[in-house]
Amino acid sequence: MLSARARILEAAAELFRTHGYDVSMDAIAQVANVSKQTLYNQFGGKEVLFKAMIAEHGAIMRAPLNASALERHPREMLADVARQYYTHACGTSEIAYTRMIIGAGQQFPEMGQAYYEAGPKQMLDALSQWMAREERLGRLDTGGDPLLAAEHFLSLITGHIETKGLLGLPIEMSPTEIERRARFCADIFMRAFGPQRLLG
């Protein structure tokens, strides 16, 4: 049996995710199978609980850039990043989470920023550093602006899919579709930024 605190966080994550910041504390207490008083004892108030839940569940996008990155061909590396994103970040619950953060941004502007720093920003920086390294090795040519190139690669991956998801459109990502898109993103990027790059 989880501790009361853990169950509350669990329930809060579930309910905030699906209903936004507008869930009632009663509902959270009920789902957590805990009395309302315990909830207030543990977290003091709704805002505190919300922030604790955000802190606990962190951000979604994580860069799969590890030590082995240097040994692999950029195209494979990039396809992998895309694959990971499509596999983990396109699920309904992850999309709902992002949507919730955006929705709550009106009430808690700092939350969106914290989310950005912990998620997309991290990934962007990791990608950008990796690209700079690859550029030094002569395996990429970002024209000296790896950050912009990284931004564009991330955009390629997330762009339209994310827009659709956030607006509530269904996203159907079968394994073959994931593979197709991941390869497509990597190919496009390599055509644009590969060392065989054509001038303007």
Add this chain to the structure above:
Amino acid sequence: MLSARARILEAAAELFRTHGYDVSMDAIAQVANVSKQTLYNQFGGKEVLFKAMIAEHGAIMRAPLNASALERHPREMLADVARQYYTHACGTSEIAYTRMIIGAGQQFPEMGQAYYEAGPKQMLDALSQWMAREERLGRLDTGGDPLLAAEHFLSLITGHIETKGLLGLPIEMSPTEIERRARFCADIFMRAFGPQRLLG
């Protein structure tokens, strides 16, 4: 002096945009300089007002693809699309509008879909058709999937910028930054999908 109805819609647009669906009807009535009763006479209820306001203010993304499109070089055409997007859709009020739609999507799922159909979808289709035409003319090579290519171009333009904006990060788009990004998007796309395309 605008009609009461027009003033209400104006006020609703302003307040829904900045505060989300949670503005009070009293606040709307006050900003519209109209009594609460008039508001209810005109619109019957909050939900009706909200939807009327959405219908009135339509979607943001519009495709600048007109008759002259065929005569222009694809690169210029694409840069123009990007320029238009950056100029019109990155303002705080447009971003706030999109954010509000996403936030309200929890309560009114059909709203997000309507927005998608009226905005991004339209633009996507227009771009896709244009690309198919250019491909027939031998000026682009989308590999037979103009829709996916169009998606990727849109992603390139909107991607990271939109993510940041929706999360509440400041977006600084000076005219030179707009120009730089617009050219960059068009260049990348042409490198990836131009007729001089290199294989794999």
Add this chain to the structure above:
DNA sequence: GGGAGTTTGGACTTCTCAGTCCAGATATGA
């Protein structure tokens, strides 16, 4: 001028929800 319709302000009802309070139950630890 007069009558029909609309607008106004503000009081009022009803509802939901955050947060509090409390008395009794339950667990924990010496």
Add this chain to the structure above:
DNA sequence: TCATATCTGGACTGAGAAGTCCAAACTCCC
């Protein structure tokens, strides 16, 4: 066993907001 701490359920308060009601004022057209 007893004492301390925590948990429980449920009642309660207070605030805010949607929507209603109404009598008086206003507008506009005949």
